[in-house]
Amino acid sequence: MNVPNDTIVAVSTPPGRSGIGVIRLSGPASQTILRKLIASESFDPEPNLLTLKSLIDPTTGGTLDQALVCYFKAPHSFTGEDVVELHCHGSPILLRAIVDAALQLDARMADPGEFSLRAVANGRMNLTEAEAIRDLIDAQTDSALRQATRQMKGELSDRLQPVKDQLLQIIVRLESSLEFVEDDLPHLEVAQVLRSLAELRSSLEKLASTFSRGKLLRDGIRVALIGRPNTGKSSLFNMLLGHGRAIVTDFPGTTRDTITESIGLDGVPVVLTDTAGLRVAGDEIESIGVDRTKREAADSDLLIVVIDGSEPLTEEDRGVLSEVTGRRHIIAVNKSDLPTFNLNRNENAFSALDTPTTIVTLSAVTEDGLHDLRAAILRPFMNSNHSAEGLMITNARHHDLLLRTIDAIISSEQLLQTRTSEELILVGLHNALRYLGEITGETTSDEILGKIFSTFCIGK
Numbered sequence: 001m002n003v004p005n006d007t008i009v010a011v012s013t014p015p016g017r018s019g020i021g022v023i024r025l026s027g028p029a030s031q032t033i034l035r036k037l038i039a040s041e042s043f044d045p046e047p048n049l050l051t052l053k054s055l056i057d058p059t060t061g062g063t064l065d066q067a068l069v070c071y072f073k074a075p076h077s078f079t080g081e082d083v084v085e086l087h088c089h090g091s092p093i094l095l096r097a098i099v100d101a102a103l104q105l106d107a108r109m110a111d112p113g114e115f116s117l118r119a120v121a122n123g124r125m126n127l128t129e130a131e132a133i134r135d136l137i138d139a140q141t142d143s144a145l146r147q148a149t150r151q152m153k154g155e156l157s158d159r160l161q162p163v164k165d166q167l168l169q170i171i172v173r174l175e176s177s178l179e180f181v182e183d184d185l186p187h188l189e190v191a192q193v194l195r196s197l198a199e200l201r202s203s204l205e206k207l208a209s210t211f212s213r214g215k216l217l218r219d220g221i222r223v224a225l226i227g228r229p230n231t232g233k234s235s236l237f238n239m240l241l242g243h244g245r246a247i248v249t250d251f252p253g254t255t256r257d258t259i260t261e262s263i264g265l266d267g268v269p270v271v272l273t274d275t276a277g278l279r280v281a282g283d284e285i286e287s288i289g290v291d292r293t294k295r296e297a298a299d300s301d302l303l304i305v306v307i308d309g310s311e312p313l314t315e316e317d318r319g320v321l322s323e324v325t326g327r328r329h330i331i332a333v334n335k336s337d338l339p340t341f342n343l344n345r346n347e348n349a350f351s352a353l354d355t356p357t358t359i360v361t362l363s364a365v366t367e368d369g370l371h372d373l374r375a376a377i378l379r380p381f382m383n384s385n386h387s388a389e390g391l392m393i394t395n396a397r398h399h400d401l402l403l404r405t406i407d408a409i410i411s412s413e414q415l416l417q418t419r420t421s422e423e424l425i426l427v428g429l430h431n432a433l434r435y436l437g438e439i440t441g442e443t444t445s446d447e448i449l450g451k452i453f454s455t456f457c458i459g460k
């Protein structure tokens, strides 16, 4: 991997005011730049120790800040290069001024993820570990965080290593048999290789199948509450959130805009949207709200159609129900606490829907049925084979490469069974090995690496 040999700088803490803000430098000039920033050419910092210093503006000579500075000597740093951290006061203007000073002293502004890219290039971590740090930073629930931590510690690469070793052994065995055997591979040899390949494949298939759950943990699901006004969408939204976020009134059309909040359900991040409801709008604001509702509904993974079970279905209700045909949805029949509540009278309308339907009866007032609703939201996305624990594939890139590895192994198995062409069998197995190497970064092209690291934060 080609990495430039210059010195980069970035603010590593989030934008905005804070107690402290950390600026990070990495590259051969880090220490020289530090000396100039503290106006002390002879400063010989002890690695890994914080020292309190005044930061000086190199052009004006004025004091910028009092900061704790720390030097990490290559290769014992995050990036494997000389690194300097400046723990300054967390003023955005101050941090900008210090970064500007470093830029004048020949540092370059770091690209997103460039510190991590250098860490991978210098062998401080592998690609899956770097990606796990990004996932850790982005994690939205405890479960997603736990998965990221496991992968950051190298669990995924550790799991893949024996597979790679075995694959390599098989390749070596096949290659040497080919050299010595005049005609075909002996029967016994073929049977053994086939058995080993089947074992490898099944362990990879097992790992790949955890992706449905792993993806869910990382990306979550988008859920929209839809229905005619006054059925209790905002009340249910607040109930799922656990606090009163949306305004609830008796007046139809109160919710005029969409409101979105995130909740965690069983460790799965759920982005929940309360909508203005679908109806013929009374005025312009409401009509914009209704348009947004339609857009929001189109973007969602799951729709919750809220029906007022204390009243007969109206034309508007039927209109909403007709819009969910072909979409993943739940019908939430609300207001079960009211004496006029009657589920049965609507059953015909529900059973007329041609998509599989889950019906949940509930009350936003008594919170009866809340548990059922939460379970119904997750059910369509859960693969019952998987527990919430254990190592999971959470990254689409890893999943895709696992599937390619499996395909390559399958095609080699088929060729081996029919004894078609030994060379082609080997090509397939070499491909499989390369795909596995792309997961951990050994065989990933610079272009792909660039794409991956561009999704990281600045300063990471």
Ligand SMILES: Nc1nc2c(ncn2[C@@H]2O[C@H](COP(=O)(O)OP(=O)(O)O)[C@@H](O)[C@H]2O)c(=O)[nH]1
Residues within 6 Å of the ligand: 227, 228, 229, 230, 231, 232, 233, 234, 235, 236, 247, 248, 249, 250, 252, 253, 254, 255, 277, 306, 334, 335, 336, 337, 338, 362, 363, 364, 365, 366
């Ligand atoms: N009795 C009863 N009233 C409810 C229930 N859910 C909502 N409501 C009432 O129905 C009215 C409309 O509720 P709201 O959540 O604003 O409906 P939206 O227009 O669909 O968002 C309000 O007066 C709520 O208090 C319920 O489960 N039981």
Ligand SMILES: [Mg+2]
Residues within 6 Å of the ligand: 233, 234, 235, 246, 247, 254, 255, 275, 276
């Ligand atoms: Mg509302």
